[in-house]
Amino acid sequence: MQDTAIPATKRTAMTNQSQAVSADLIAVVIAVTNGEPRVLTIGKPGALPSGPFELGHRSLQSGLRAWVERQTNHPLGYVEQLYTFADRDRIGDERVQISISYLGLTREEQAERSPTHGWHGWYDYFPWEDHRAGVPPILPDILTPRLLAWADDVEDPSMRRDRRQRVAYAFGLDDRDWNEELVLQRYELLYEAALVAEAARGRDTSGAPALPGRPMIADHRRILATGIARLRTKIKYRPVVFELMPPAFTLLQLQRTVEALAGRLVHKQNFRRLIEQQDLVEETGETMSDTGGRPAKRFRFRQAVLAERAVAGTKLPLTRA
Amino acid sequence: MQDTAIPATKRTAMTNQSQAVSADLIAVVIAVTNGEPRVLTIGKPGALPSGPFELGHRSLQSGLRAWVERQTNHPLGYVEQLYTFADRDRIGDERVQISISYLGLTREEQAERSPTHGWHGWYDYFPWEDHRAGVPPILPDILTPRLLAWADDVEDPSMRRDRRQRVAYAFGLDDRDWNEELVLQRYELLYEAALVAEAARGRDTSGAPALPGRPMIADHRRILATGIARLRTKIKYRPVVFELMPPAFTLLQLQRTVEALAGRLVHKQNFRRLIEQQDLVEETGETMSDTGGRPAKRFRFRQAVLAERAVAGTKLPLTRA
DNA sequence: CCAAGTTATACTCGCTATGAGCATAAGGAG
DNA sequence: CTCCTTATGCTCATAGCGAGTATAACTTGG
Structure with missing residues (x-):
């Protein structure tokens, strides 16, 4: 929404010979598969998908989406801006690089393995962050x-x-x-x-x-850390977890996803209480009897909440263990 | 902290002929004077201080500080990044403009009136936002x-x-x-x-x-709205209000500042309880007997809290009236 | 000096949200 | 049929917070 283009009128800046810079878009794309949070990477050494902002791009966000899809064939769902920073190219170059980083959430497609990209558990990069x-x-x-x-x-x-x-x-x-x-x-x-x-x-x-921890190219690991921090904060007050869930899921699956992101366990009964009393989900009617216990009801996210209270809350009960 | 420059290694982007863009820095600088939140503007029509990011700037933030100080002679204290967006220059220009906006907090200097800049109550721009x-x-x-x-x-x-x-x-x-x-x-x-x-x-x-509401240049009013929203959110969980306070103040002054920002009143006794139980302030020993009532103790911000819990909380009790 | 008005401060009350458990239900595996 | 596992329902105690009552300590106008 912030990305809307409003035509700029005359610049109020005092000088207009503004320095030529190049702008890069960098994506931290997260999915949770089998209770493990994973990040989308390209190339061998562990790099985040990225690419220059180009004239053809309608907006920063659409430029980002284009790059990610081009590099990984993976469509992006939810996207939000993370942080913008500047690097001077190391050889004291006359060129300044501006990087605009984004957090994206999707579900990992089971299909297509590709040599150009891959998913890696984020705790490979931050082994000290998993306290589950x-x-x-x-x-x-x-x-x-x-x-x-x-x-x-x-x-x-x-x-x-x-x-x-x-x-x-x-x-x-x-x-x-x-x-x-x-x-x-x-x-x-x-x-x-x-x-x-x-x-x-x-x-x-x-x-x-x-x-x-596995290192990454340049400062990509720092950017990943920023994304993880943002996501861990955000799941507490916005219903973004559902971007990572399949269309239907059990409450335990939802809980496992939250725990995977937070890196800590939550109290099961309280978790259910919170989710239900906030009317975030509705039963699909089906039931799941896989994991060797009493069958669990399946739920789906109530899309309506997005409209009802675009900002409301998804509180999470976070316990020690 | 995010602004630290880590040398970028080889770009992983597929193309390297990145589009030349120019980067602008825009500042939403806020102060609260006499219980009124004000924003620093330059020029007649109400424009936020801004200027291009230049080679001489060590970082985005220092570039921003330089521009604000050059345009308004006003030193900046606390600064945080707001949002980055891109505008295509309206005449289908080949040039793309990237704007990186910041929120800054200071105290309005009593001295120097200047024709080049001024302070304006932010409710002039958003009269519907003041519910005090x-x-x-x-x-x-x-x-x-x-x-x-x-x-x-x-x-x-x-x-x-x-x-x-x-x-x-x-x-x-x-x-x-x-x-x-x-x-x-x-x-x-x-x-x-x-x-x-x-x-x-x-x-x-x-x-x-x-x-x-008073309009502003280009999309500056939208940027101001972003800054206000961020500040209103942030005072609830970070001790940033103190950036806007003089070295010593009474609890009522502090409360008035918070109310000015939030645009709503808070319950006095609960406000004090919250501030005190969080150990955010300490008595200076002095007392203030101005406002025609029982003299109030003066407090100062406990700088130590910044180190103790750089992230902790400054909760605010927000009531209707 | 007294009364009224104003602000500062101390407490009390009641409710809600939330952390923790206990108990029961409903399947599957042996 | 028994044990194990997960699903669900409920209870309890407490901390935190919204509100309101009760004093305390000054200033100002008679």
């Missing part, structure tokens, strides 16, 4: 000690305190709770502490210990 | 009837229902509550219904009735 089976060992075993060591590795005591506090806050140390939304803050701390491969680029890393 | 003294007459008297007329002015019954529903939702009709965050949705509905001057540009408006 409890605190992942990588945290207490590797990351926490190294982060604390990094925090202490500075002379200025106030800066040391600041680092400790940021680490403790972002990673839920001491008595603090784990906050699943702080994906970006955690990644940035790890980057600062040179605990992700991307931070070591250009440095000599021979003989250094392996760093956790 | 109850529902503004312009709504029931003018806007609501015209919006409903617009909604009915379409053949397709499902589209008519959709329009009615959107209007009712955005403007809190029927039994619905007024939601102060829907600033952008309301503006867009008014635009669609041609009830704001910007929508009538290029059309013949001779003899048409006056439209509510």
Whole structure:
């Protein structure tokens, strides 16, 4: 909606010889398959679909859709803008690159495997973010000690305190709770502490210990972190989970999807209560008897809620375990 | 933090002959003076400070700061990105303009009046958004009837229902509550219904009735609406109000500022309870005996909270009246 | 100095939302 | 038929929040 083009009148800027820049569109496309959140990538080394904004594109969003579909043959559903940033090309080039990143939600098509693109579980990139089976060992075993060591590795005591506090806050140390939304803050701390491969680029890393999580091209992993954080925040107040669900589903399937995204478990009964009392779904009439238990009713998303309260809420009960 | 420059490696895009575009930075700079929220403008007709992103700028944000300070001599404090959009220059030009908008918060300097810039109450632009003294007459008297007329002015019954529903939702009709965050949705509905001057540009408006709210250049009013909406949302979960406060203030002053932003009144006692129990402020020791009542303690923002919980919460009790 | 008006502050009440469990229902696998 | 597993229904206790009552502490006009 923000993407609507309103003709610009005379520019009010003082100069008009504005610098020529190029604009790139980058997509974080998410799907959840078998209870695992996955991200759409292209090429071998793990890169997000992207491409330059071109004259033929009607709007930024449609340009993005065009690129994703061209590179992956995968149509996009829900799309929202994430963040815009600028990189100076590294050789002190006269060219400035502006990247506009987007979050997209779809369902992974079962068909077509392709060499040009693929889906990867997002916890491959962020293994410390999955707390569904409890605190992942990588945290207490590797990351926490190294982060604390990094925090202490500075002379200025106030800066040391600041680092400790940021680490403790972002990673839920001491008595603090784990906050699943702080994906970006955690990644940035790890980057600062040179605990992700991307931070070591250009440095000599021979003989250094392996760093956790699969790296990505350029700053794509940071962008992915931004997308995950946004999605984890958003599912709490907007009915976007349904973009990731098939047309009909059981409440447990819905719950598993939410848990996959949030990286933590929720209380089953309370989850159902919340979903039902918000009238987000309606029964299809069918029932599912697969998973070896009492058959579950199947539901579908009540499309009407989008119109009724485009902004209302999908609250989620988030528990420890 | 997102603005950090990480060197981009080889572009993964399929083509590299990326379209030359120009990038503009636009600022929505807000201050609250005497219980009135104001926006920083330049030039006569009401335009937001803006200017092209240039090579000399270290980052998008610093470019924005440079422009605002150059155009208004006003230093910026808190800044966050709002939205990025693209306009095709209207004459089917080969040039595409990308605009990156920001929200900035400061305090209005008492000194220097300048012809090059000025502060304007934001309710001049959005008179229907101020509900502090109850529902503004312009709504029931003018806007609501015209919006409903617009909604009915379409053949397709499902589209008519959709329009009615959107209007009712955005403007809190029927039994619905007024939601102060829907600033952008309301503006867009008014635009669609041609009830704001910007929508009538290029059309013949001779003899048409006056439209509510002061218009702005190009789509600047829409951008302002985006900024207001973001701020109204954000004060509810981040301690950003304090960016708008003087170093020391009474709780009532703080409350008035919040009310000015939200456009609605809050329950005084509950407001205090919330602020205090969150440890957002600390007493300065001084007391203020101005406003003809019992003297109020003065408080200052506890800067520590920014470190303690960079994300925590500043909940606001929002009541009807 | 007193009365009235105004703002500051302290508490109390009642309801709702939400975190946690307990209990029962309804299938499938052996 | 028994055990296991998942689905569903209900209860309970509490924290948080919307509202309202009751004082306290000044200022200002007689």
